[in-house]
Amino acid sequence: MGERRYIYFISDRTGITAEALGHSLMTQFDVEIEQTTIPFVDSVARAEEALRRIRAEAGGTRAIVFSTIVQPEVREVMRRDDGVVVFDFFDTFIGPLEEELKAISSHVIGRSHGRPHGSTYDVRVDAMNFALNHDDGVTTRSYTRADVVLVGVSRSGKTPVSLYFALQYGIYAANYPLTADELVEGRLPTGLARVRDKLQGMTIDPDRLHQIRTERRPKSRYAELRQCEYEVARAETLFRRERIPYMDITTMSIEEIASTLIHQRGLARRVY
Amino acid sequence: MGERRYIYFISDRTGITAEALGHSLMTQFDVEIEQTTIPFVDSVARAEEALRRIRAEAGGTRAIVFSTIVQPEVREVMRRDDGVVVFDFFDTFIGPLEEELKAISSHVIGRSHGRPHGSTYDVRVDAMNFALNHDDGVTTRSYTRADVVLVGVSRSGKTPVSLYFALQYGIYAANYPLTADELVEGRLPTGLARVRDKLQGMTIDPDRLHQIRTERRPKSRYAELRQCEYEVARAETLFRRERIPYMDITTMSIEEIASTLIHQRGLARRVY
Numbered sequence: 001m002g003e004r005r006y007i008y009f010i011s012d013r014t015g016i017t018a019e020a021l022g023h024s025l026m027t028q029f030d031v032e033i034e035q036t037t038i039p040f041v042d043s044v045a046r047a048e049e050a051l052r053r054i055r056a057e058a059g060g061t062r063a064i065v066f067s068t069i070v071q072p073e074v075r076e077v078m079r080r081d082d083g084v085v086v087f088d089f090f091d092t093f094i095g096p097l098e099e100e101l102k103a104i105s106s107h108v109i110g111r112s113h114g115r116p117h118g119s120t121y122d123v124r125v126d127a128m129n130f131a132l133n134h135d136d137g138v139t140t141r142s143y144t145r146a147d148v149v150l151v152g153v154s155r156s157g158k159t160p161v162s163l164y165f166a167l168q169y170g171i172y173a174a175n176y177p178l179t180a181d182e183l184v185e186g187r188l189p190t191g192l193a194r195v196r197d198k199l200q201g202m203t204i205d206p207d208r209l210h211q212i213r214t215e216r217r218p219k220s221r222y223a224e225l226r227q228c229e230y231e232v233a234r235a236e237t238l239f240r241r242e243r244i245p246y247m248d249i250t251t252m253s254i255e256e257i258a259s260t261l262i263h264q265r266g267l268a269r270r271v272y
Numbered sequence: 273m274g275e276r277r278y279i280y281f282i283s284d285r286t287g288i289t290a291e292a293l294g295h296s297l298m299t300q301f302d303v304e305i306e307q308t309t310i311p312f313v314d315s316v317a318r319a320e321e322a323l324r325r326i327r328a329e330a331g332g333t334r335a336i337v338f339s340t341i342v343q344p345e346v347r348e349v350m351r352r353d354d355g356v357v358v359f360d361f362f363d364t365f366i367g368p369l370e371e372e373l374k375a376i377s378s379h380v381i382g383r384s385h386g387r388p389h390g391s392t393y394d395v396r397v398d399a400m401n402f403a404l405n406h407d408d409g410v411t412t413r414s415y416t417r418a419d420v421v422l423v424g425v426s427r428s429g430k431t432p433v434s435l436y437f438a439l440q441y442g443i444y445a446a447n448y449p450l451t452a453d454e455l456v457e458g459r460l461p462t463g464l465a466r467v468r469d470k471l472q473g474m475t476i477d478p479d480r481l482h483q484i485r486t487e488r489r490p491k492s493r494y495a496e497l498r499q500c501e502y503e504v505a506r507a508e509t510l511f512r513r514e515r516i517p518y519m520d521i522t523t524m525s526i527e528e529i530a531s532t533l534i535h536q537r538g539l540a541r542r543v544y
Binding site for chain 1: 277285286287288289291292293295296297298300301302303307309310311312334336340342357359361362364365366368369370372373375377378379380394396397400404429431432435436439440525526527528530531532534535544
């Protein structure tokens with residue numbers, strides 16, 4: 001390994017896209033790095049300020065900048081500096097796209113998140129409130145508003161996925177924790193039977209469940225491996241018997257679960 | 273405007289990065305588009321399947337593919353087809369990066385979200401549980417674990433931001449809703465005074481607050497414009513008197529609030 005490299009994610013907005021792509025590119029290299037995000041670089045003055053900071057931090061090394069800056073004059077500030085190598089995700093593609101679309105781009109800093117055109121209301125916050133209010137299986141009446149209803153034993157990943165659905169996609173997800181009684185009975189609760197088409201089962205490896213529950217409530221019956229094995233087996237039996245599609249989320253990240261479900265179930269996102 | 277163009281975001285993982293950048297590029301053009309994400313294209317067979325789907329859907333038009341496919345042989349399937357123009361965010365930069373870093377990339381599909389190396393526990397889920405358990409101002413004792421404590425009147429955006437902090441960055445955010453009594457008294461509650469350095473005020477335009485609360489509880493006193501004006505004025509007075517930094521989130525998206533706070537307060541993210 002050579003010297004440590006200083007990596008900067010720079011954007012005229014939040015920098016989330018520059019971070020995601022730049023970080024993903026850097027994971028391909030076995031290089032020691034120091035990563036920093038500088039958001040809201042939306043003027044020449046701010047670009048110059050960012051550049052001063054980068055030069056100070058990177059010392060003598062050449063800093064690597066991943067940027068998504070829309071305005072050419074702001075981008076240009078970075079480009080002119082020899083101490084910095086700039087990979088601009090925006091600029092690289094806008095020219096070829098103009099050619100393909102036979103159209104000129106507007107070079108306007110976009111605001112694509114949250115509020116749809118003409119609306120003052122953030123559908124993502126509404127979806128989040130829906131997820132938070134339908135997180136315990138008590139209120140099943142408004143499941144008609146849900147795009148999907150996640151079903152599974154306690155700690156099988158339902159809540160993070162339902163909140164991620166809301167905040168990333170504006171998708172309305174309720175989640176229903178199967179109780180011990182329901183698992184013993186092995187029948188679908190009435191509230192769920194009414195929305196059968198929306199049900200999505202989630203299951204998890206009992207060892208992993210045991211581990212998660214132990215971190216939450218050490219030495220409880222709830223966390224015992226035997227209890228986890230029993231609940232998972234009963235839940236899977238219920239899914240199969242009732243023909244509820246289900247997935248094993250043991251090795252999946254929240255993003256992977258969400259995008260798999262969108263893909264498999266054809267869920268429609270409300271925001272980009 | 274010309275004919276409608278079919279846009280595809282294709283990835284060997286979730287497609288979130290391809291979507292974000294591709295969508296942001298497309299917002300620069302006044303072109304009618306139909307957008308589709310095809311995730312988990314991680315083999316030649318899946319790439320061929322995706323291609324068949326694209327050709328069927330796009331009809332005679334040339335589809336535009338934004339991709340982040342790491343493996344060259346999978347990418348190649350798309351590239352060989354004349355009915356498709358491919359902009360690959362990964363491939364475009366990996367060569368120049370190899371040159372800059374004087375290193376060869378591993379071309380391995382990355383898993384960068386959630387679980388840090390060597391850990392079996394998802395720090396983001398833990399941060400989410402922390403946010404959910406510290407959402408009502410009742411339990412302030414464990415604020416010592418918080419990276420930041422969001423303070424503001426009801427419906428000033430604290431909960432979505434705390435959950436977004438957790439799921440996107442693994443940052444631990446508690447949130448404390450200022451009650452009517454506390455606003456009348458105008459003094460910092462004891463639980464907050466103990467963690468003064470972590471406090472972040474949030475404020476919002478009273479008209480907007482009135483609108484949000486009205487959608488939630490129409491015709492309630494809680495939603496009345498006069499009540500909203502009173503609470504916001506008192507909260508801002510408290511922030512100023514106690515020298516708590518605060519921001520007006522009225523026109524900001526969840527992402528903008530989160531990344532501004534990370535930047536301004538120097539919060540450290542735990543995951544990429």
